Amino acid sequence: MTDKSKCCTCGYEWETGKNGRHSCSDNFKRRINKATDIAARFGQIDGAHHKTWVIDQMVRTLTGDDYPAFVDYASEDIGEDGPFRDEWDCGIAP
Numbered sequence: 191m192t193d194k195s196k197c198c199t200c201g202y203e204w205e206t207g208k209n210g211r212h213s214c215s216d217n218f219k220r221r222i223n224k225a226t227d228i229a230a231r232f233g234q235i236d237g238a239h240h241k242t243w244v245i246d247q248m249v250r251t252l253t254g255d256d257y258p259a260f261v262d263y264a265s266e267d268i269g270e271d272g273p274f275r276d277e278w279d280c281g282i283a284p
């Protein structure tokens with residue numbers, strides 16, 4: 191198994207010891223393009239559960255490895271009677 195190094199700005203990973211040169215802004219642009227592509231392809235499909243799926247897929251794309259931390263953060267504020275833990279809704283794929 192090879193060790194991996196990771197850019198703490200954009201999440202780009204490379205084999206430790208190898209050249210890890212990359213463009214953080216290119217990685218961010220790639221993520222944004224992927225997220226907006228999901229919105230363009232699936233964002234207008236009827237059904238709240240499908241729109242919830244689109245939001246979840248966009249968040250996964252944009253947050254990458256930080257997705258579990260996002261779900262923790264988002265789950266804290268779900269609910270009508272003040273903050274309590276609930277499950278982040280991943281929706282249903284169209």
Ligand SMILES: [Zn+2]
Pocket residue numbers: 197198199200201202212213214217
């Ligand atoms: Zn980077």
